[in-house]
Amino acid sequence: MYRYDEFDATMVAERAAQFRGQVARRLSGELSEDEFKPLRLMNGLYLQLHAYMLRVAIPYGTFSSRQMRRLAHAARKYDKGYGHFTTRQNIQYNWPALVDVPDLLDDLAEVEMHAIQTSGNCIRNVTSDQYAGAAADEVEDPRPWCEIIRQWSTFHPEFSFLPRKFKIAVTASDNDRAAVRVHDIGLRLHKNEAGETGFEVIVGGGLGRTPYVGHTIRDFLPKEHLLSYLEAVLRVYNLEGRRDNMYKARIKILVNAEGADHFREMVEEEWAQVNQPGIDLPREEVDRIHDYFEAPAFETLPANSTTLEERRATNREFARWLRVNTVAHKAPGYAIVNISLKPIGGIPGDISDTQMEAVADLAEQFSFDEIRATHEQNLVLPHIRKDDLYGVWAALKAAGLATANIGLVSDIIACPGLDYCTLANTRSIPIAQRISERLADLDEQEALGELKVKISGCINACGHHHVGHIGILGVDKKGEEFYQVTLGGSAAEDASIGEIVGRGLSSGDVVDAVEKLVEFYKKERKDGERFLDVYRRLGADPFKEALYEAA
Amino acid sequence: MKLLKLSNGRISPALEASLQEVSLSEWRENPTAHADATALVISNDASLVDIAQDISGFDVIILEFPQFKDGRAYSQARLLRERLSYTGEIRARGGVLRDQLLFMTRCGFNAFEFDDVGAAEEALREFTFAYQPAADSAAPIWRQRLAHARAA
Ligand code: HEM
Ligand code: SF4
Numbered sequence: 001m002y003r004y005d006e007f008d009a010t011m012v013a014e015r016a017a018q019f020r021g022q023v024a025r026r027l028s029g030e031l032s033e034d035e036f037k038p039l040r041l042m043n044g045l046y047l048q049l050h051a052y053m054l055r056v057a058i059p060y061g062t063f064s065s066r067q068m069r070r071l072a073h074a075a076r077k078y079d080k081g082y083g084h085f086t087t088r089q090n091i092q093y094n095w096p097a098l099v100d101v102p103d104l105l106d107d108l109a110e111v112e113m114h115a116i117q118t119s120g121n122c123i124r125n126v127t128s129d130q131y132a133g134a135a136a137d138e139v140e141d142p143r144p145w146c147e148i149i150r151q152w153s154t155f156h157p158e159f160s161f162l163p164r165k166f167k168i169a170v171t172a173s174d175n176d177r178a179a180v181r182v183h184d185i186g187l188r189l190h191k192n193e194a195g196e197t198g199f200e201v202i203v204g205g206g207l208g209r210t211p212y213v214g215h216t217i218r219d220f221l222p223k224e225h226l227l228s229y230l231e232a233v234l235r236v237y238n239l240e241g242r243r244d245n246m247y248k249a250r251i252k253i254l255v256n257a258e259g260a261d262h263f264r265e266m267v268e269e270e271w272a273q274v275n276q277p278g279i280d281l282p283r284e285e286v287d288r289i290h291d292y293f294e295a296p297a298f299e300t301l302p303a304n305s306t307t308l309e310e311r312r313a314t315n316r317e318f319a320r321w322l323r324v325n326t327v328a329h330k331a332p333g334y335a336i337v338n339i340s341l342k343p344i345g346g347i348p349g350d351i352s353d354t355q356m357e358a359v360a361d362l363a364e365q366f367s368f369d370e371i372r373a374t375h376e377q378n379l380v381l382p383h384i385r386k387d388d389l390y391g392v393w394a395a396l397k398a399a400g401l402a403t404a405n406i407g408l409v410s411d412i413i414a415c416p417g418l419d420y421c422t423l424a425n426t427r428s429i430p431i432a433q434r435i436s437e438r439l440a441d442l443d444e445q446e447a448l449g450e451l452k453v454k455i456s457g458c459i460n461a462c463g464h465h466h467v468g469h470i471g472i473l474g475v476d477k478k479g480e481e482f483y484q485v486t487l488g489g490s491a492a493e494d495a496s497i498g499e500i501v502g503r504g505l506s507s508g509d510v511v512d513a514v515e516k517l518v519e520f521y522k523k524e525r526k527d528g529e530r531f532l533d534v535y536r537r538l539g540a541d542p543f544k545e546a547l548y549e550a551a
Numbered sequence: 552m553k554l555l556k557l558s559n560g561r562i563s564p565a566l567e568a569s570l571q572e573v574s575l576s577e578w579r580e581n582p583t584a585h586a587d588a589t590a591l592v593i594s595n596d597a598s599l600v601d602i603a604q605d606i607s608g609f610d611v612i613i614l615e616f617p618q619f620k621d622g623r624a625y626s627q628a629r630l631l632r633e634r635l636s637y638t639g640e641i642r643a644r645g646g647v648l649r650d651q652l653l654f655m656t657r658c659g660f661n662a663f664e665f666d667d668v669g670a671a672e673e674a675l676r677e678f679t680f681a682y683q684p685a686a687d688s689a690a691p692i693w694r695q696r697l698a699h700a701r702a703a
Binding site for chain 2: 005007008010011014015017018022035038039042121151152154155156157158159160161162227235238239243273275278279281282284285288
């Protein structure tokens with residue numbers, strides 16, 4: 001894992017001090033709420049329906065036990081004993097008091113954490129594959145490049161007042177777990193024919209009210225030029241992106257207005273003129289950062305564990321959890337463990353302080369002290385010995401964290417919606433809870449296979465509904481809450497935007513609707529087809545019929 | 552509105568010498584009619600491609616922030632400094648807030664239409680280091696790291 005040196009530590013400490021000053025100016029009345037707003041929004045502090053909300057960055061989703069314990073401490077001391085993991089590898093606190101926020105930030109700074117650029121029209125917290133450094137299918141660990149981007153983008157003087165927020169995601173696997181095709185910039189590390197690794201650069205993807213899958217503007221960018229190329233893209237965007245209408249201000253609008261080819265030319269022309277040797281890091285610094293991400297000292301183990309196989313054979317519940325929640329690791333004898341934050345009927349992404357402590361203990365003891373946050377609002381213990389899996393499962397179960405539903409219908413992404421958010425049309429969380437309760441049976445869920453349900457309380461699409469196999473969007477019709485269903489979206493390597501299938505449904509009907517869709521899928525599927533595959537094969541019409549016939 | 556100027560890392564109030572301002576489009580249309588102009592005002596949607604000729608006679612260029620959140624002039628300032636090697640004054644006008652002064656100076660601004668000297672001094676002192684190179688002289692953190700490593 002990356003560790004701060006004196007420079008990083010000074011940056012974060014000075015940022016905390018600066019924000020303390022800004023809060024003091026607000027509390028003394030020197031700043032009005034209007035003047036304070038842009039300042040707090042540079043530091044992850046939103047005003048929600050009932051209180052301030054603080055969003056804390058977990059850069060590229062990697063953090064340690066010590067950091068998790070500090071997050072638990074913050075939940076206890078400054079919130080109501082819980083935190084909320086979001087789709088952007090951040091954690092949010094929903095109830096801090098403004099006067100306490102500077103202390104909270106000081107507490108976080110002590111463990112190398114902060115809220116820098118978790119909001120505002122700047123380059124946001126860079127996100128990545130939650131299995132980075134552990135996945136069997138990656139070409140290399142993408143996180144050193146994420147850290148390089150983190151440093152370059154932090155307080156970037158030119159790009160702190162962009163037309164709109166800017167999100168960068170990085171993956172190093174053909175199985176895209178970072179949704180790189182629906183980000184402002186997506187970067188995919190891959191090998192060219194010569195066997196060198198470089199970046200595919202994808203620009204102009206995004207969700208919100210005008211969803212787009214991004215365009216590849218470079219198939220292969222040599223790694224050492226990453227920063228100068230990013231600088232060129234950002235400069236073109238800063239100068240040319242629309243500022244007259246905030247709904248048209250994201251880079252996706254510019255890319256699609258110019259056309260991907262012309263946009264590429266604009267970037268290449270700028271890139272040819274930027275000071276590449278000044279911006280791109282020298283080899284020594286790139287290597288220095290890579291050193292922090294050296295693989296942990298994995299033991300040499302047999303690929304299979306006999307104790308594990310005994311347990312698997314005798315404990316059905318454990319065997320299911322193994323099938324659903326664990327993933328192949330690159331080191332023999334190890335596995336990647338997913339921790340679902342979607343208990344049946346629970347609030348997606350919420351976690352209590354005691355659960356955070358439990359995860360921290362397990363990571364410290366069994367996972368080389370590493371934890372990951374995922375864009376699907378779950379957590380990961382990336383490096384668990386197969387011999388330890390049973391013990392880890394038992395401890396997770398005791399903490400209420402062993403729901404075996406990763407990737408299944410109850411592993412729902414939901415935005416905060418009307419329970420917290422000032423922009424919401426509808427509530428999202430209760431819909432997620434009711435769908436999960438309705439389809440609670442885990443045998444049934446497993447039999448359904450991968451099925452991604454994503455819920456947003458308004459068109460801003462924080463809950464990723466556009467890329468849900470089943471997406472649910474909250475709309476307001478004459479003061480009543482309605483839900484529109486979209487089908488066929490995907491955020492993975494086969495990215496696509498879901499299509500609206502018909503008129504809006506009431507909150508009662510929308511849960512029935514999901515059940516109908518599931519039933520229809522079960523009837524139609526052929527060997528091994530996922531919900532998404534059947535939808536792509538049959539098209540929208542038969543699904544529409546199934547959805548509306550009896551209603 | 553006061554004018555503050557930055558020189559040798561120190562910010563201080565400047566007497567506003569009366570300038571004869573001309574906008575880029577007026578200038579381009581008819582330079583001879585504006586022969587006595589002493590400051591060029593470049594709007595933030597103007598392209599800086601092919602501008603070298605236009606700026607060559609000016610010691611003061613004024614860049615605009617119609618709103619504080621409209622950040623185009625940050626890029627313009629860097630282009631003036633880094634690509635066009637402009638060494639005169641770059642003045643920030645419009646939505647110039649305390650907490651933006653550091654970003655502005657890093658991008659090459661050295662004059663600000665801003666009232667509060669005390670606040671400006673404080674704002675420019677808030678950060679010791681910078682991660683990335685820009686138009687100022689700050690050595691990015693990675694350079695300092697390398698220097699440390701080589702010295703050790
Ligand atoms: C106070 C609560 C929130 C507010 C006011 C808010 C506001 C917004 C707005 C206005 C957009 C649309 C941006 C655009 O299209 O240009 C958006 C998009 C998005 N937000 Fe939120 N959001 C909130 C909470 C969240 C939470 C909790 C998450 C994570 C679970 C989140 C993740 C996202 C994502 C992933 C997108 C869409 C991706 C994209 O940028 O295109 N937001 N948000
Ligand atoms: S999608 Fe809408 S309702 Fe949900 S969090 Fe985003 S802005 Fe709020």
